[in-house]
Amino acid sequence: QKEVEQDPGPLSVPEGAIVSLNCTYSNSAFQYFMWYRQYSRKGPELLMYTYSSGNKEDGRFTAQVDKSSKYISLFIRDSQPSDSATYLCAMRTRDDKIIFGKGTRLHILP
Amino acid sequence: GAVVSQHPSWVICKSGTSVKIECRSLDFQATTMFWYRQFPKQSLMLMATSNEGSKATYEQGVEKDKFLINHASLTLSTLTVTSAHPEDSSFYICSARETGNTEAFFGQGTRLTVV
Numbered sequence: 001q002k003e004v005e006q007d008p009g010p011l012s013v014p015e016g017a018i019v020s021l022n023c024t025y026s027n028s029a030f031q032y033f034m035w036y037r038q039y040s041r042k043g044p045e046l047l048m049y050t051y052s053s054g055n056k057e058d059g060r061f062t063a064q065v066d067k068s069s070k071y072i073s074l075f076i077r078d079s080q081p082s083d084s085a086t087y088l089c090a091m092r093t094r095d096d097k098i099i100f101g102k103g104t105r106l107h108i109l110p
Numbered sequence: 111g112a113v114v115s116q117h118p119s120w121v122i123c124k125s126g127t128s129v130k131i132e133c134r135s136l137d138f139q140a141t142t143m144f145w146y147r148q149f150p151k152q153s154l155m156l157m158a159t160s161n162e163g164s165k166a167t168y169e170q171g172v173e174k175d176k177f178l179i180n181h182a183s184l185t186l187s188t189l190t191v192t193s194a195h196p197e198d199s200s201f202y203i204c205s206a207r208e209t210g211n212t213e214a215f216f217g218q219g220t221r222l223t224v225v
Contacts, residue, residue: 044203
């Protein structure tokens, strides 16, 4: 079992819909949980960052962590075509390594 | 957010030559920089972690003699791909973490094509 599992998609949703992206993980030592957005041929851009179970909101984005289930989610409200990108979950270990999921390709249909 | 600049953004080189990629933190000091490789439609794979003034720590399976990493200052790390071969063609991305901070910021990436 890989340390971080993420469905690669693609996921297509109509503009304005709520998007739900998820990752599961197996290593209970992960301390920090992040979501990155990556456009084609670009470096990843940090969207959300959290270290505790619960929800964290920033504008249209909500990150949710459930440590007991080893499950994290990113919700995007009022999705826009400009949200079309690959979304990577990432987790940081105590020895400072960041482990990425495979990324989910998201398409917002106008 | 903090800015990490990576140069060049793309490079084409002949097989057998060496290529150097630079990663700079523009508005913060980065004691730790990370180098990743990403193949098409794949995740970022950590190659090595570099700390300013010390030797880089390479991940299992990454040849340290082939991928030379130098982190000579708090704002600059370089990755040199030595004796490049077509199978080294990939997207290389660096990230940098500010001293005392937990967030890491990424460069724009370098697309290397070895012909």
